[in-house]
Amino acid sequence: MSATSSPPGRLLNPLRQLGRAGLFLLTAFSRMRLTRFQAAETLRQIYFSGVRSLVIIVTGGFFVGLVLTLQTYDTLSRFGAAEAVSTVLALSLFRELGPVLTTLLFAGRAGTSITAEIGLMRATEQLDALDLMAIDPMERIVQPRLLAGIVAVPALVLIFNVCAILGGVVFAVFMMGSDPITFWSNMQATVELWRDFGHGMLKAVAFGFLASWLAVYFGWTARPTSEGVALATTQTVIATAISVLILDFVLSAFML
Amino acid sequence: MKSSHQIELTAGIFLLLAIGALIFLAVQATDRGVVAGGGYQVTAYFSNIGGLKPKARVSMGGVSIGMVESISLDPDTLEARVVMRISDQYDDLPEDSSASIFTAGILGDQFIGLEPGGSPEPLRDGDRILLTNSALQLEQLITRYMFDSEGDD
Amino acid sequence: MSEILASSPSITLKNVSISLGGRMVLDDFSLEIPAGQVTAVLGPSGAGKTTVMRLITGQLKPDSGEVWIDSERVDQMSARQLNRLRRNLGVLLQNGALFTDLTCFDNVALPIREHTALPEPLIRRLVLLKLQTVGLRGAADLYPRELSGGMNRRIAMARAMALDPAIMFYDEPFAGLDPISLGVARRLIRDINQALRTTSVVITHDVGEVAHFADYCCIISDGRAVAEGTPDSLSDSSNELVRQFVNGLPDGPVAFHYPARELADELLEQDLSR
Known part of the structure; x- marks a missing residue:
């Protein structure tokens, strides 16, 4: 590869990092064994990353719905089209805001704790201990967390969307006095089950996969020191935020 | 823990x-619609439905009472056949009510407005609304207005 | 390879060289660990003691040389063979490395549940026996964070010997222990060695302790085994490095100063640049 400006190492480093993360994922999946333990542990991890994120998702969703409706209501009523507010709300939530915002909140709440947990396991030799007991840490630690993220993020997106729509109802119907039937029927008239809602959920699955992958990977490769774990946690948030936004664009472009 | x-x-x-x-x-x-499953169906034929879409609102006196279920072109009369589903709550609308297609605001969505008639018989499931007014189209309106004002001069 | 190692095997490292991160850690290193005894691997910090352990457990592969446990060659084992080998190894890592989200009971039960299909009541009995050995049966339902560092290490010992291993490794088992815990740890290492008839390898820099529990000693420095023998023979050694190490002298063959240029040169240069 030709590096014209900066030293080639600086250009190749992110690429190498990506390759390592990819290989890591490949190893994790190639050793996948679906056992009863695996299922139970995945459920436990769904609790830790999903249920523990509920508070932030519910409040976040509600207020996003509230403010989104407030702003669009104000804008639309200047054109006498305030009725379309529920359409705008539902479409922007289902297609973009639900999956993207939920994943960002998930990365901050659950991703960081996954990274820190695995990083500390590395630092306190717990991963070594598993290895020495002939128990595969990939199978025991990494896989349940990966699977849990793939399930938990779409679940959280659904809950986020419901809360945001409720926020919209609260503003439009209870505070502005819009007709509730019009609110719902306008939404139903324009939102298509598969093209809008289904595609959004596909994104949610992809984002959940991405977010838990990055969280687990940065924890796994963290240097076994306090700075190392702190750095890895930061990297998880940054990498998830950037890659989710990029992936969102790519997926949107494909789906439209 | x-x-x-x-x-x-x-x-x-x-x-x-x-x-x-x-x-x-x-x-x-x-x-699904507001009245998913429930309610009763009535049909109306329009010569032009403009931009009316399935799931659009059906109202009477400004109150939503149902929605448009399906729209198709009748192969014989070449008129638009609009099937509406009306909530069971409103089960004694006069049989000779008329249906018109309106636009909410200048740029808003189109919906069907029902005008009550005077018949004592109510509309029932499967009935057809005979009196209809097609969608008022902005372009037609403008053209007509211009022609009329020329003629007056 | 056999399913289970014979109890108390011997361990042999032959002309092993390994470099990690560009640094030569072991250079043409040879060591015989006798069967059924407690062997202490001694040496200053950073001398490569832990590397020796990781070579024997197969976590590291030597650049050259051979690692044998009885008649099995560890450095050429496949991942599956290593897994089978490790079921017969008990390793106590430096700080115990207990799983913090499991109770002490579940920590000890983990390897048994993972590698056997025993019914739960039997597992319970086995685990309680192991905990009894280390004197912490009463702490079975506590979490590791509720116990002291010394107790954590004893729980980890119980976990390491859960499957009655043929070889026990102890990585710095005495670091940071108070005198009482230290005495307990020392006694446990001997007890476990006798009760399970294992080969025990204790990695430590604590020379003073060695005479109390070890049958055999090996001192590593600069990636080479510089002395071997019984604890008594070492304290009589005439080797300068052994003497420095055994007597804890601050300067000698292991220098006090990190390699650097002459102090005078460095100071003068700084003055000129100002």
Whole structure:
């Protein structure tokens, strides 16, 4: 590869990092064994990353719905089209805001704790201990967390969307006095089950996969020191935020 | 720390909640109508429906009473056949009510407005509304206005 | 390879060289660990003691040389063979490395549940026996964070010997222990060695302790085994490095100063640049 400006190492480093993360994922999946333990542990991890994120998702969703409706209501009523507010709300939530915002909140709440947990396991030799007991840490630690993220993020997106729509109802119907039937029927008239809602959920699955992958990977490769774990946690948030936004664009472009 | 039993239970409830959210969103926000399943059907033929779409509102006196279920072109008369579903709550609308297509605001969505007639007989499931007014189209309106004012001069 | 190692095997490292991160850690290193005894691997910090352990457990592969446990060659084992080998190894890592989200009982039960299909009541009995050995049966339902560092290490010992291993490794088992815990740890190492008829390898820099429990000693420095023998023979050694190490002298063959240029040169240069 030709590096014209900066030293080639600086250009190749992110690429190498990506390759390592990819290989890591490949190893994790190639050793996948679906056992009863695996299922139970995945459920436990769904609790830790999903249920523990509920508070932030519910409040976040509600207020996003509230403010989104407030702003669009104000804008639309200047054109006498305030009725379309529920359409705008539902479409922007289902297609973009639900999956993207939920994943960002998930990365901050659950991703960081996954990274820190695995990083500390590395630092306190717990991963070594598993290895020495002939128990595969990939199978025991990494896989349940990966699977849990793939399930938990779409679940959280659904809950986020419901809360945001409720926020919209609260503003439009209870505070502005819009007709509730019009609110719902306008939404139903324009939102298509598969093209809008289904595609959004596909994104949610992809984002959940991405977010838990990055969280687990940065924890796994963290240097076994306090700075190392702190750095890895930061990297998880940054990498998830950037890659989710990029992936969102790519997926949107494909789906439209 | 919670016991693993409690944790699994809570995780199960969480997933159930998500499935509930899925059903709510799929049913309430997208596919089906306000009066899904219930209500009764009436049909009306229009020579022009303009921009009317399925799931559009059906109202009487400004109150939503149902929605448009399907729109098709009648192969014989070449008129637009609009099937509406009206909530059971409003089960004694006069049989000779008329249907018109209106536009909400200048740029808003189109909807069907019913005008009550005087017949004592109510509309029933499967009935046809005979009196209809087609969609008022902005372009036609403008053209007509211009022609009329020229003629007056 | 056999399913289970014979109890108390011997361990042999032949002309092993390994470099990690560009640094030569072991250079043409040879060591015989006798069967059924407690062997202490001694040496200053950073001398490569832990590397020796990781070579024997197969976590590291030597650049050259051979690692044998009885008649099995560890450095050429496949991942599956290593897994089988490790079921017969008990390793106590430096700080115990207990799983913080499991109770002490579940920590000890983990390897048994993972590698056997025993019914739960039997597992319970086995685990309680192991905990009894280390004197912490009463702490079975506590979490590791509720116990002291010394107790954590004893729980970890119980976990390491859960499957009655043929070889026990102890990585710095005495670091940071108070005198009482230290005495307990020392006694446990001997007890476990006798009760399970294992080969025990204790990695430590604590020379003073060695005479109390070890049958055999090996001192590593600069990636080479510089002395071997019984604890008594070492304290009589005439080797300068052994003497420095055994007597704890601050300067000698292991220098006090990190390699650097002459102090005077460095100071003068700084003055000129100002």
